[in-house]
Amino acid sequence: MVKVKIVGAGGYGGVGITELLLGHPQAKINALVDVENPGTPISKLYPHLAGFCDMMVIDPADPKANEPVDVVFFSTPDGVGMKLAENELKKGAKVVDYSGDFRFNNAQSYADYAKRIGKTDAHASPALLPQSVYGLAELHRKELNTNTKVVGNPGCFAVSCILGLSPAVKNDLIEITSIICDCKTGVSGAGKKPAPTFHYPARYDHMNAYKLSGHQHVFEIERELGLMSGKDIKVTFTSQVVPVCRGIMSTLYGTLKNKKTEAEVLALYKEFYKNDKFVRVFESTAPVGSPHVRGTNFCNLVVSVDERTNRLRIVSYIDNLVKGQAGSALQNMNLICGLPENMGLERPGMFP
Secondary structure (H helix, E strand, O other): EEEEEEEOOOOOHHHHHHHHHHOOOEEEEEEOOOOOOOOHHHHHHOHHHHHOOOOEOOOOOOHHHHOOOOOOOOOOOOOOHHHHHHHHOOOOOOEOOOOOHHOOOOHHHHHHHHHOOOOOOOOOOOOHHHEEEEEEEEOOOOOOOOOOEEEEEHHHHHHHHHHHHHHHHHHOOOOOHHHHEEEEEEHHHHHOOOOOHHOOHHHHOOOOEOOOOOOHHHHHHHHHHHHHHHHOOOOOEEEEEEEOOOEEEEEEEEOOOOOOHHHHHHHHHHHHHHOOOOOEEOOOOOOHHHHHOOOOOOEEEEEEOOOOOEEEEEEEOOOOHHHHHHHHHHHHHHHHHOOOOOOOHHHOOOOO
């Protein structure tokens, strides 16, 4: 049985991994830790958990919060996990961090990322960076093994874009200078803390683009696609928030190098992901949308070729709180603990 601690348990990422672990046959939650609401049952914060998980949220200084466990999930903002991970590793735990702290496995790459998000402080634990593995299992399954100690969980937009574009880049289908990522997310992507722009009257019936000067997940997308192609890749990325609770729809474009039919590209995508349980590939006429991944760890990819413009178009759907966050984290935990990758994650979601 894998003993688990969740740091940042009161946020959406924390409750998301709690929900998933409650259905996991080989995992046990040992502690729910948060600086906010200590002494409060998690089921009081999230009443849907009543009777399923009534465990108390505890302060980081509580002795129970410092007991050794097998895996620690840091569902925390940038800058937290890097300061606490080393102590957990010394106690024998493996670490899965939701933030950007361990998505880059050398100090220079991290510094480039930190500069992009406006942080000037150096990484607090640079010696851990070479040990970290980027936690997108579909591309890094071999590195995500029982020897892995630190996992940098990928960003939600990055998951949708990298999975959507990887087959095209790997097979040299598109001009790498032509890549456009047009991405829309639900409001839950902003997290639990209230903000005026996400107040219901301000958000209802309101769509807008944001971070046009540069979104933090772009660095991951360009890094992963660049590693795959062996070339420096820059993408045009537009993030938008739409008035729905959860879900990401990324429409991805690239100019085809040579004429390809939709059937040819569809076959290539299906071959690329033939061993990936959580990526499903559909033809352009399939009635697929964001509700079909809601609450699941699936990424649904719709393949389309615009023969008139010779442009490839991939529509990538994920649930930002599952495949884009807690689901990928659990998938990573399974791999680094030597468990079946899909354990605790095989569920179809609900419709409508």
